[in-house]
Amino acid sequence: MDSTRSQLRHSTPLDIKLSNRGKTKPVVSLDYIVGLTDGEGCFYTLVRPPYNRNGGAMVQLNFFIKVKEEDREMLEMVRNTLECGSVYFQHETRKNHTQCYRYTVNTHRDIFGKIIPFFQKYSLQSNSKQRAFQVFCKIAELVRIGAHHSKIGIDQIQKLKKEMNHRTGLA
Numbered sequence: 001m002d003s004t005r006s007q008l009r010h011s012t013p014l015d016i017k018l019s020n021r022g023k024t025k026p027v028v029s030l031d032y033i034v035g036l037t038d039g040e041g042c043f044y045t046l047v048r049p050p051y052n053r054n055g056g057a058m059v060q061l062n063f064f065i066k067v068k069e070e071d072r073e074m075l076e077m078v079r080n081t082l083e084c085g086s087v088y089f090q091h092e093t094r095k096n097h098t099q100c101y102r103y104t105v106n107t108h109r110d111i112f113g114k115i116i117p118f119f120q121k122y123s124l125q126s127n128s129k130q131r132a133f134q135v136f137c138k139i140a141e142l143v144r145i146g147a148h149h150s151k152i153g154i155d156q157i158q159k160l161k162k163e164m165n166h167r168t169g170l171a
Contacts, residue, residue, distance in 0.1 A: 025077075025080040026073075026076075026077045026080060027077055027080050027081040028074065028077045028078055028081050030081070030118075030122050031122070033078055033081060033082065033118075033122070034119075034122050034123070034124060034125065035125070036065055036074075036078065037065060037119075037124060037129065038124050038125050038126045038129050040065050040066055040067055041063070041064065041065045041129070042062075042063070042064055042065075042066075042132075043062070043063055043132050043133050043135075043136035043164065044062040044063075044064070044164070045059060045060070045061055045062070045136065045139050045157065045160075045161050045164065046059070046060040046062065047059050047148075047154060047157060047158060047161065048060070051154075052149065054149060054150045054151060055150060055151025055152075055154060056148055056149035056150050056151065056153065056154055057148060057154050058148075059139070059143050059148040059154075059157060060106055061106065061108065061111045061136070061139070061140055061143065062104065062105070062106045063085075063104070063105045063106075063111065063115045064102050064103060064104045064105070065078065065102070065103045066090065066100050066101070066102045066103075067100060067101060068098050068099075068100055068101075069089075069098065069099040069100055069101060071101065072087065072089075072101040075087045075101055075102075075103040078103055079103055082105070082114055082115070082118065083114065084105050084107075084110035084114045084115070085103055085104055085105035085110065086103070086104055086105075087101055087102070087103050087104075088101065088102060088104070089101055089102075090102045108143070111140060112140065112144065116136075116137060116140060119133050120137075131163075132164045135160050135161075135163045135164045136164065138160055139157050139160050139161065142156060142157055142160075143157075
């Protein structure tokens with residue numbers, strides 16, 4: 001599995017990407033990424049120790065798309081298009097689930113520099129995913145300004161986190 005990071009480039013996602021050997025890397029359309037994220041994507045925040053003496057903690061911001069094992073190549077095209085993240089095999093042990101691959105972006109540089117701007121420019125279509133993204137952006141902003149270094153900031157992040165990835169208004 002290739003999990004190397006792509007280099008930061010000065011091109012737009014629509015430009016053709018070239019590898020070091022001069023071959024083009026396959027890409028997908030930007031609309032396809034939005035639709036795939038609406039159906040199979042997730043914005044997720046993980047708050048974990050070590051807590052500092054001010055009550056702050058580590059906050060990991062994650063974006064991922066998970067698909068069946070046979071669709072790995074498509075995730076690699078998403079990675080090529082967004083120019084960040086990694087694709088890896090996620091072994092599934094639950095009996096009612098199939099083996100899958102996951103495209104993951106979890107560095108602050110790529111979340112702030114690529115993922116958030118992408119989804120601000122190309123809006124998600126489902127209300128629930130758009131709400132989760134908006135909350136994710138609020139948490140990301142708190143992290144960007146360093147609020148996660150204090151107990152008050154962590155409390156704000158934890159409160160916002162509870163609003164993410166829940167279906168609201170459904171019977």
